[in-house]
Amino acid sequence: MHNMEISWAFRELADLLEFEGEDFFKIRAYRRAAKVIAGLDEPVEKLYRQGRLGKVPGIGKNILAKTGELIEKGEMAKLQELRRKWPPTIPEVMALPGIGPKRARFLYEQLGVASLDGLEEAAREKKIRALKGMGVKTEQEILRSIELVRSRAGRILLPLARELAREMADCVREAPGVFQVHVAGEIRRWEEIVEEILLVAAAEEPEPVLNVLAAHRRVREVLVRERDRIRVHTWWGVPVELRVAAPGGYGAALLLATGSREHIRRLMEYARERGLAEDRAAAGPAQEERAGMFAAWAGNITLQPAGASTGKNAYWKAAISPDRHPVQNTDPLAPVPGAPLPPEEEEIYRRLGLWPVPPELREDREELEAAARGEPPRLLEVGDIKGDLHVHSDWSDGANSILQMVKRAREKGYRYLAITDHSRSLGVARGLSLERLQEQHRLIRELNESEEDFRILTGTEVDILARGGLDFPDEVLAETDVVVASVHSGFRQDRDTLTRRVLEAVENEHVDIIAHPTGRLLGEREAYDLDVERVIEAAAKHNKILEINSSPDRLDLNAHYARLARDHGVKLAINTDAHDLRRLDEMIYGVAVARRAWLGPEDVLNTMDLPDLLKLLGRK
DNA sequence: GCCGTTTTCGGCCCGACTGTTTTCAGTCG
Missing domain, CATH: 1.10.150.110 (DNA polymerase beta, N-terminal domain-like)
Known part of the structure; x- marks a missing residue:
């Protein structure tokens, strides 16, 4: 179970x-x-x-x-x-x-x-x-x-979707004749909310593969079954679709299943204009049929002679070459953002004269124009992250001790970690009193004496109070390494009041980062009524950092605003806001948002080495 | 129902906000 x-x-x-x-x-x-x-x-x-x-x-x-x-x-x-x-x-x-x-x-x-x-x-x-x-x-x-x-019925958040997809894909991978499986669709593009789970498998014979999925214990009902495709309704309430492609057509099938619809449409247009895809489109064939034609064309691409593959993951492993940036996890079923494309898929873009577009960018937001011009952008990768600047410990509402969090951060290869527990007004979260805060900071300074090659930063997630102002006085914030400010009350205030509260925090010289700026909780609570553009402009003016909160139910700022912030010259911090050890791993979701926003390592605060970071934060 | 270097009972989650009241109950973070 x-x-x-x-x-x-x-x-x-x-x-x-x-x-x-x-x-x-x-x-x-x-x-x-x-x-x-x-x-x-x-x-x-x-x-x-x-x-x-x-x-x-x-x-x-x-x-x-x-x-x-x-x-x-x-x-x-x-x-x-x-x-x-x-x-x-x-x-x-x-x-x-x-x-x-x-x-x-x-x-x-x-x-x-x-x-x-x-x-x-x-x-x-x-x-x-x-x-x-x-x-x-x-x-x-x-x-x-x-x-x-x-x-929002039938829509689930990305982590659960990834887990379910993995469970289904694991079983497909064991089906007879399957030598490769990928999770595609919204999950592969790292969309925040997932409405359907799409899997693609490579096998000569689709029949037995489809049978395996149909017989899966989570399957409630088969909705559609065709020669090489099955769509089922699952116990989880989310539909799952499996497409089986012949090995030669796998790249095209994966590409088509990854989407988005608009990206594919533009890609096919692009191919046709260059005479690279059959054009029987004059009579206006349906989307599916055009996709079929494109697949037929792209399917002719074979990278290796038949039999060259030595195992299920041979293609995959071939894609990881040493000159790539290091990627920590290349499991095709639950990869980290920035994992390499399988070469069959990559080759399709290359044949079209484009650089291979990472799944996170396939949204028809000018990625094809960019891909047709020069070099691919160096997008942020998980391995670029050098620390987490917003986490909680058991001093407030976190589950783990400072040292436990530090240990896990070190295991992740980080060089620093800011402990930012809640401030005194947040009663439910056992927010720290002034005395407790100072006691914690003393402890952290002591702990740092025995840490080598790692720095625990003192911090606070200081409340932006409902009546305006911050929950701790300036002279206390001045002595704190990382001051993260955020709204936890008065969500229903009007746009002016809320914006003014946040702007005031941006203008405070001791504040470093505005955390989860819009306050949305995916599937639970709308963002509060905030003039984000004004906050971004103010952040640019006052050299303040805006957060991409990696918690999968926040992802706040989202990719749209993160990109806007970057365009205004505002740096972003990608933080987990972890309340326990496990959630330190949610960094991948924030990195995915950053990639969807076209951010590179230089746009992100916590890719910096400690001395540069401290310098930028203006610390003494 | 869980937990205990205050250990087998007694404490654990409180204050703000809202819509409804006319002094407060229910919800939420």
């Missing part, structure tokens, strides 16, 4: 218990377990079988037993009991912003509302406003939220 399935079971259990009015701390324990399990590096099942699961913090006797039930029997008695007792759609009502357990219960008891559909109907019939404690505003807010939730 997948970790995510177990995590979801505990989350559902917590939701239903909360609806029942169960003890707050018990619910919190289940939620925490769900979070811990989702964040584990190893399969829960393995830990369980080896008797190590009980040692994981947050997992005690009871949760261990319930997890065992899930693993052994595939279900949990307590959860099934609750599902029988209450309508199973209750959690979707509680998940709505503004509706918690109390209101969900109240709506259920007063109106019999137990699902989004039911709630929407009640709101449209103006029944909500008649209830005690609710009014017209609440009713309208409910309708708005429902619309938002509906619009």
Whole structure:
């Protein structure tokens, strides 16, 4: 059983218990377990079988037993009991912003509302406003939220998509006759949100490969099946499509499956204009047919004589030549951003007289024009990153100690790490008081004495207060290595007020970085109403750094604004905002955003060596 | 329900905001 399935079971259990009015701390324990399990590096099942699961913090006797039930029997008695007792759609009502357990219960008891559909109907019939404690505003807010939730149904964030794609691709790779598999589509382009998972496999015989996917235990229903293509609906709620190409046509198939649609369209136009692709387009053939023609042309490219391949990954390995920049992870199923293209695909661009366009740039944002002109840009790579300038420790709401975070940072090859715990106003996150902050900074200075070739930077993530101003006085910030400022309250203030708050932080001489500048939480919360252009202009004027927050549910700034910032001469910092060890690894997502924004190492603060970094931050 | 170099019970998450009130409950970060 997948970790995510177990995590979801505990989350559902917590939701239903909360609806029942169960003890707050018990619910919190289940939620925490769900979070811990989702964040584990190893399969829960393995830990369980080896008797190590009980040692994981947050997992005690009871949760261990319930997890065992899930693993052994595939279900949990307590959860099934609750599902029988209450309508199973209750959690979707509680998940709505503004509706918690109390209101969900109240709506259920007063109106019999137990699902989004039911709630929407009640709101449209103006029944909500008649209830005690609710009014017209609440009713309208409910309708708005429902619309938002509906619009994001069936869309998942990139890390989960990568994990699911990997699981499916792993099984395809073992299918008879398959010698190469890639994850393509949105995932390969590193889009923030994924609507479908696309896989491409190379094999002479498609039939047995398609059969393997059709029989996968996550597959609920086969939606489309053709000779060399299958599209299925999965347990995860996301469609998965597998295309099987003959080895000779693999490059073209991968290229076509990676997209985007506009990039492919332009690429085919480009090929036709140069007489490089068959042109039967005069009569206006459908997209698919044109793609087919292009594939037929591109498919003629064979790089190696048949039989030259010595194994499944031979093509892949051939692509990694020593003159490339170092790439840490070249697993084709879950690569890091900047992993090399397979040579068959690369060759198609070369034959068209273009440099091979990295998947992250295939969005029809002038990448073909650039590719037709000179040299490819030197885009940022994971290996360029020399440190992380925004992480949390167990001094505030992080899970790990400073030393644990430092150890992992060193293992990642970093040269520095800034510990930026929350400031005093952020109560929930156990924000540091002035005294605690200074105590922490003293400790860090001590720890640095025994660190060689590595520097722990003192820092703070200082709140930009709702009433304006910063949460710590200037003289304290002046003595801090890295001051990261960010908004955590007053999200609903109007554009002027919010922009003014952020501008004030930009103008403060002690602030170095504005973190997650727009405050969006993908799939959860819209960005607050901020005039980002003005913030970028101010950052340029005051030499301030803007963050690309790598957390996959933030990715903030996004590629659009990151590019705009760069064009204004603003440097970006790519930080993880990690609250535990594992999330230090999320740097890849921020790097992908930077690549999608066409950033190179020179545009990014934390590619700098420590002395240059300190100099730029104006530190004494 | 979990946890313990304050260890088998008692503590763990509090303050701001919102929409609804007329003094506050519910939600959220």
